[in-house]
Amino acid sequence: MARVAVVTGGTRGIGRAICQQLKSDGFSVVANYGGNDEAAQQCADELGIEVRKFDVGDHDAVLAGCAAITSDIGEVDIVVNNAGITRDGTLHKMSYDDWHEVMRINLGGCFNMAKACFPGMRERGWGRIVNIGSINGQAGQYGQVNYAAAKSGIHGFTKALAQEGARSGVTVNAIAPGYIDTDMVAAVPEPVLEKIVAKIPVGRLGQAEEIARGVGFLCSEEAGFVTGSTMSINGGQHMY
Ligand code: CAA
Numbered sequence: 251m252a253r254v255a256v257v258t259g260g261t262r263g264i265g266r267a268i269c270q271q272l273k274s275d276g277f278s279v280v281a282n283y284g285g286n287d288e289a290a291q292q293c294a295d296e297l298g299i300e301v302r303k304f305d306v307g308d309h310d311a312v313l314a315g316c317a318a319i320t321s322d323i324g325e326v327d328i329v330v331n332n333a334g335i336t337r338d339g340t341l342h343k344m345s346y347d348d349w350h351e352v353m354r355i356n357l358g359g360c361f362n363m364a365k366a367c368f369p370g371m372r373e374r375g376w377g378r379i380v381n382i383g384s385i386n387g388q389a390g391q392y393g394q395v396n397y398a399a400a401k402s403g404i405h406g407f408t409k410a411l412a413q414e415g416a417r418s419g420v421t422v423n424a425i426a427p428g429y430i431d432t433d434m435v436a437a438v439p440e441p442v443l444e445k446i447v448a449k450i451p452v453g454r455l456g457q458a459e460e461i462a463r464g465v466g467f468l469c470s471e472e473a474g475f476v477t478g479s480t481m482s483i484n485g486g487q488h489m490y
Contacts, residue, residue, distance in 0.1 A: 252278040254324045255469065256316070256367070258306045258359060259283065259333030261293035263432035264382065267458035268330055269299055271466040277328060280319055282306065284333065284355075306333045306359030307351075316366035325374065326367045328469050331360040331404070332382040336434060338393045349396045356400035360407055368411070368420065377420035378469045381408050382461070383480065385428045389488045401426075405480055412478030421477040423468045428484025431455040452485030 255272045259265040260281030273279045280300045283290045290301045300323060304315035319326060334356040337348035360381050371377025386394055387401025405424055412422040429435050429446055435455065438446070447455060464481050467473055482490050 251324065252276055253327040254278045254280065254319070255328035255330065256280045256282060256302075256319060256326050256363070257330040257332055258363060260330070261290040261301055262286065263434065264427065264430060264458045264461050265330075265332040266293055266297070267462040268332060268465045269293070270297055271459070271462035272328070272330075272469060273297060273299055275466050275469070277469070278323060280323060282315065282333065305355075306331075306362060307354040309358075309362050309365070312359075312362035313366050316363070320370075325370055327371060327374070327376060328378045328380075329363050329367050330380045330382070330465055330469075331363055333359050334382065334384075334397075334400075334434075336394070336397050336437070338397070338438075340393050341395050344396065352396035353400050353403075356397065357403045357407070360404055364411060368415065371420045372415065372418040375419045377415065377418075378473075379408075379411065379415070379420065379422040380465050380468045381422070381424045383408070383424045383426040385426055385482070385484045385488050388426055388480075388482070388490050408480065409478045416477055419474070421468070421473065423473075423476060423478065424480040425461060425464050425468070426480050426482045426484065426490070427456065427461045428482075428487045429455050430458055430461060432458060450485040450487045454485065456483060456485055 255277040261283040294301045304311040383404045384401040408424040
């Protein structure tokens with residue numbers, strides 16, 4: 251029976267490309283999403299995968315959502331923590347809510363999903379967790395103290411949990427995407443984005459599929475010796 255993979259924020263952008271990759275790699279894929287029912291339905295129809303709506307920042311909702319996936323589809327062997335939001339603004343304009351929502355969803359979501367799925371992976375002796383960090387968690391970014399802190403936290407979370415899973419066949423890794431051609435990046439004001447792209451050595455935005463291929467590798471059998479690592483996929487913008 252195919253292993254079950256859950257991708258949070260999996261119905262659009264990078265998450266959707268990850269779902270497509272993992273499906274073509276032979277996994278039974280479930281895309282979680284938070285709000286956009288129309289995009290979720292389209293994703294389900296086009297990719298032929300299950301979609302499940304729950305808020306990854308809500309601990310109880312995640313436990314219930316993952317329990318339902320387990321009983322309806324099977325034990326979760328792979329989690330890709332991809333769900334994330336931006337609430338950009340310089341610190342003096344950033345509200346507490348902008349700070350808290352980004353921490354709750356982007357970093358809290360990783361904790362909640364791990365609480366729901368990591369114990370079972372350990373018991374069964376196999377698992378893969380891939381957390382989607384960011385170049386901006388590695389290098390910082392003007393106007394993103396909330397997002398950079400949450401993404402930086404993801405990198406620490408990854409290295410700590412990797413140590414806890416290593417003896418049980420559960421690998422935990424991160425991917426740090428650079429600027430990828432998604433709705434999230436399209437929301438950056440054009441003159442600002444132009445300046446950012448000008449600093450990318452490869453000379454263009456990345457494609458979601460280029461992140462997805464990295465996730466596919468980290469979820470494979472062959473990647474069993476890779477744990478606690480961060481794969482930077484950023485066109486050379488930050489060499490970490
Ligand atoms: N470094 C130094 N100064 C900067 C700067 C930078 N990187 N960016 C802007 N400034 C300066 C501007 O030049 C401007 O100064 P002047 O008035 O002297 O010209 C001043 O800061 C204010 O800039 P804005 O007019 O842009 O201010 P704003 O309040 O309208 O907007 C902002 C601020 C929301 C942070 C906006 O600059 C912005 O959206 N920046 C992009 C942030 C970003 O990169 N977000 C990434 C989103 S995608 C993502 O996060 C995915 C991922 O993982 C990569």
